[in-house]
Amino acid sequence: MSERRFAPSKMARLDNPERRKALPPEKILTESMLGPSNDVLDLGAGTGYFTVPAAKMTKGTVYALDVEPQMLDFLKNRVQEEQLTNVEFIQGVIEEIPMDNETVDFVIASFVLHEVEPLSKGVDEILRILKPEGRCVCIEWEKKQTEQGPPLGHRINSDDMKAAFLQKGFRDVAVSYPSDAHYIMIAYK
Template sequence: MNERRFDPAKMARLDNPERRKALPPEKLLQEFNLEPDDDVLDLGAGTGYFTLPAAKMTQGTIYALDVESQMLGVLMERTDEEALMNVQFVQGVIEDIPMDPEKVDKAIASFVLHEVEPLSKGLEEIKRVLKPSGRCLCIEWEKKPMEQGPPFEHRIHSDDMKKAFEEHGFSVISTTFPSDSHYVIIAQK
């Protein structure tokens, strides 16, 4: 396993009340301007923190990508329980997304780009699968020491992430800081 990748044994951390309070997925998706017919790629979908609310907010297809079959299995059970029929499961890595070019209107990269090696390859792949003028919602840990989140050396500073998006041909629409620990970047192809 890539040392940067999230350990599926810790999946309970992905959907807890503190995280929902700090980063409510429905609110973030509204700010992301999720449209009723958008096709969406949730990168590192995990247990469905964004997949499930996105599937309820759009009639389009939600592609839930994760490298871990265990995570996708949990997400499949959750979509079945909620009778969500517009979710497709994709096992793979962000550095080589197994999807056709220009497939989705929106991509969600929530706490996952710090795991991508190299980041440049991940951003190229996101750009490749986005339709023209498609948007990416990036949520990450700020690069500063704190007890929660990934190790300091794996984090990407918000200025560096913004620069990386711009270097790969994206326009950064907004950068916000919902807490002193996190940042949210919306970038457009």
């Protein structure tokens, strides 16, 4: 496992009240214009922080991709408990997403692109699997020291992230800052 990858032993950190207050998934998905019939890919789906709300908001398929089988097993149980029928599980890495070209309308990349090596390969893959006019919502840690989050050396400055999306061919990128520590970016294909 890459030193940048999130350890499954820390999965309780992924879905806690503080995070929900600061970054409410339903609000972020609504403001990012998740459509009622969109097909969605949640990169690094983890415990389903975004997978579950997305599956409740769309009649399309929500693909939950994670490199860790332990995370996918946890999420499968959660999806079953929630009685959701539109979620599919994919084990794989962001640098080589095991999906066909132009499969989804919407990609969620929440606190995961800082783990991708190299970032350019991950952005290429997002562009490849998005349908024309699709969009990616990227939530990341700003490149500044904070009490929580990945090491400073793993973080990607919001200007650099925006440049990475534009350089790879996204037509527009909107950025907002819900806190000093985080940014939300919507990249349009």
